[in-house]
Each structure stands twice: as structure tokens, then as C-alpha cells.
Amino acid sequence: MLPSPETAEVIRRELLDWYRKNRRDLPWRKNKDPYRIWLSEIMLQQTRVDTVIPYYERFMEQFPTLEDLANATDDQVVKAWEGLGYYSRARNLHSAVKEVVANYGGRVPSEPETIAKLKGIGPYTKGAILSIAYDKKVPAVDGNVMRVFSRLFAITDDIAKQSTRKKMERIAEALIPDSAPGDFNQALMELGALICTPGSPQCLFCPVQSVCHAYREGLEHELPRKKKQKPPEPVDVIFAWLICAGRVLVEKRPETGLLAGMWGLPTFEQVPGETLEQTMENFCDKKGVPASNYQVKGRLEHIFSHRHWKVVMIQAEVSEPDFPLPENWEWVKKEDLRLRAFPNVYRKALKQLI
DNA sequence: AACGCGTGGCC
């Protein structure tokens, strides 16, 4: 059910007016450089504004232009992303930026069909870049917008479903103005971030309260509806701290799956029914590591989106450092560990071990 | 279509 033309006009006017008075002064709002907008949208995927800001500032300092990023190495880009999470975003962005330089003369495509082909740019990011940087009338429906629409129009569909986002995009198309599509899209998101928040929406300060179906019915706390996600599955994991003469063995993780392609300590699952020392010793034997003096150095827990690692860190001394290294393993001097990009779970471990 | 993919902040 689409909003009436009268309702649509009220929403456009009130939202744009409210946004122009209340918009936050964020680093990516300094100008409309498509590269700056693009980077911000990728970093902001599933990530809070306050978390992103320092990463964004540092990243822009290190890679001020699209060409600078295209000319960087993968290691540099991932290092700049270290700690931000969802690391495939960095790899996809880097790959896409290189493609823009190679195939589009270094200009971010302004056509929906073209930009949508780039890695890491889905329906939301496409709409955000095109509307904010190029003033195109394309919807940008993210979690904020879905929450706002759910409440404004009392939509009870599960916002975790793909079909719901398409429904919301149809509504957005009916609302988005010719004059300032980028401001309007950002106004919707800003309203979701500042007023129409998940927990306790500030309906008394809402510029579109008068046309909000949920507010009228007292349903703002019941909406949006969203399927609960399963709790992370616990896994017992061992980190091997394999040392020799001031050096440590590190492992590059597989190119797919959790922390894909990231550096870490050699990591393996605890085998049920075995002691820690048995599993550790079997692991070292299997890898051909001549290790001795096994010793538990500490424990930590780390919760990912769907895994809960219960980690035991076990140290062993490598007696013969010139043994043939397993694939994707390297020796690193302890003081050089900081030069490499480790995801946070390993940084937490290293903090305890060093 | 449903699931895998990080992290930190919030109450």
C-alpha cells in the first residue's frame, strides 16, 4: 500500500526541513566526492558511526583519492581496515576501485546497472552513492529506512527478509523528490539514527509524527518485526604460540570462511575426549613442527556474529626453526607482529602473550 | 532464501 500523494508531500517537506536543521556534521559530508561517499557507505555497513569515524579519517589520509587506493597493496588496505571487522568489505572495495581505474577511467560509474556490477556494491550502497554523490532518484533502503517505514506505515513484514526490502524500495520510489534525492535518502536514515531509534524512539520530537501510523496506534515499540538470530555457537579453539629465538609462527587463514585471508596464530579446534596437550602435540606432529615444552599461557573468549570461540593459548618452543614450514605459515619477529594486520581476536591474544 | 561474515556499545 503506497502512501497518498498528500501524505507523501508532508513526509518530503517535514523530513527535508528537519534534516537541514539537524544533520550531523560527519566527515563524509564535507563534499560529494563519489569516492568519499563510497568509502563511507562501505565502512558503515553494519557498523556504527562512532566506530567508523576514526577509521574513515585515517583511511582518507592514507588513500586520499581513488587512484591512491587503486595503487595500494592488499596488505596496506587490509591493515588500514584492521579491527573494523567484515574484512571482505575491504578486499571487495579495493578490487572494485581497481576495476574503476582499469575500466571506467577512474570515474565512479553513475549508471545504476554499471555501478551495481562492482564488488561490494549491493542495492543499498548503489542507491546511496547514486543519490548522494550524483543526485539520482534512486532509493537507498537500509536498516534505518526499513525501521522508519515499518513504523510510518505500520508494516508488519519481517525486515530480515529480502522481499521486504523490495517492498520498502517501492515506497521509497513513491516518496523520493526530484529536487534533493540524496538529502531525502539521508534524511530518512538520519531520522532512523537520531529519532526513530530501535529501542526507545523519540516520537515526541519526530517531524513526521502527525502521519505516523505506528505512533497513532501506539505500536512504535512493536515495530519493526524481525526474526531473532540464533546465538553464536560455542567452539573450543586452541591458539598455538610457537616460538624460537624471538620469533613466532603465524598463519594466513584460508581465503574463504571466518576471517578469510587474515593473518593469525595457528588455530585449530580442540578434539573432544583429548586433553589440551594431546591435541596440541598431535597438531604439531601433523604440521611437522619440532616442538617441546608445551605450556598453557592463558585463555580468552571472543564472540563473532555466529561463533563463540573459547580459546586456550598454548605455548611450545620450536627446537629446530629450519624445519619445512606448512603452507601459509611464516616466522615473524615479535617486534614485527604490529606491522601485520590481525583481526581483533588475535590482537587480544597477542596482548596477553607479549 | 537463508545463512555466513566482526566488532564494540548499549542497557
Added chain:
DNA sequence: TGGCCAAGCGT
């Protein structure tokens, strides 16, 4: 304190 999230995308 731990469950719930926060400007999604790829498969």
C-alpha cells in the same frame, strides 16, 4: 550480564 544490535553483501 548477555542479548541485541549498526548506513548489507555475497553466495
